[in-house]
Amino acid sequence: MAADALEELIESLKLLPGVGRKTAQRMAFALLEGERLPAQRLSRALAAAAERIRRCSRCRNYCEDQLCAICRNPQRSAEILCVVESPADLHALEQATGYGGRYFVLHGRLSPLDGVGPAELGLTLLADLLADHPVSEVIVATNPTVEGEATAHFITEIATAGGAQVTRLAHGIPVGGELEYVDRQTLAHAFGGRLKV
């Protein structure tokens, strides 16, 4: 730790994503102005999170027990499994959709150059899970990037081997978006995948 508590605070705040020197300084001064309770609360929350949060042994989502709240919930269907790249994606789907099935969190995407292969993404665990508890549908919700597509392809093979039907999230024009400003690939996808009214 640096000799100076203020300097160490600024350096530590720079560890947050998207926070540079200037922002870290502003945050540090704001935390020190007035009462110290916010800084203490954040300090405790960070320590508790670092110590207590781990991965669900079934779906690799963040949780504090052996199984996460979703895997423990008897109301959630064990018939459908949605595969996402990150806990943040899971969070986004939970907030936006009424999805009632379970998840599987990859914590990344296939990227051989960065040393991320099937093992790092827990795909053996996924294959075992699908073998032990066959599901009727696997929703592949990886991101529509090159690496996400490669990952999706891999998962599709595992899921098909397990006898599940595989679905992907629909591509198309964002709700509220204007045709004029939608990129070409998305527009081509939306046009090709047009639906009957």
Added chain:
Amino acid sequence: MAADALEELIESLKLLPGVGRKTAQRMAFALLEGERLPAQRLSRALAAAAERIRRCSRCRNYCEDQLCAICRNPQRSAEILCVVESPADLHALEQATGYGGRYFVLHGRLSPLDGVGPAELGLTLLADLLADHPVSEVIVATNPTVEGEATAHFITEIATAGGAQVTRLAHGIPVGGELEYVDRQTLAHAFGGRLKV
């Protein structure tokens, strides 16, 4: 603390200035991904800062002892005093200028409607300081806002009573700025205060 360590971490990160729900979520997930050392380091830095950092008894700058490093430094002239609104302003001046005198930090500006009067800004301490240790120059470096100007006026009276010469930071066109885009007031100031080459 919330039952859920992740939710509590997100809520606590929202205490940082300029951080909303979305950014807090992104920060929380980034801190949990991979090893936990950054979260632990930030936790310790926050706890240490909240516990150890207090105000210098002479200039009200942040420090960990009775006197701050600037007030303790025998190399810094005790003949000049620069009055700033916040420790952040002090920091900015220290980084940009070669100023070799001391500071006085107000921790705010006069704002009667918000309950900030001379007492909250430590102006009694400032008057006592100038009485006990007369200086030749007081640089008033408050911000050029309405409240900053009112505060500057007040400080000028105190400093003049103490027999010091009072100076203000120069207003003008920002270095690298273009005349065309400078606001009217600044341009009028710069024009009125033009200097001989």
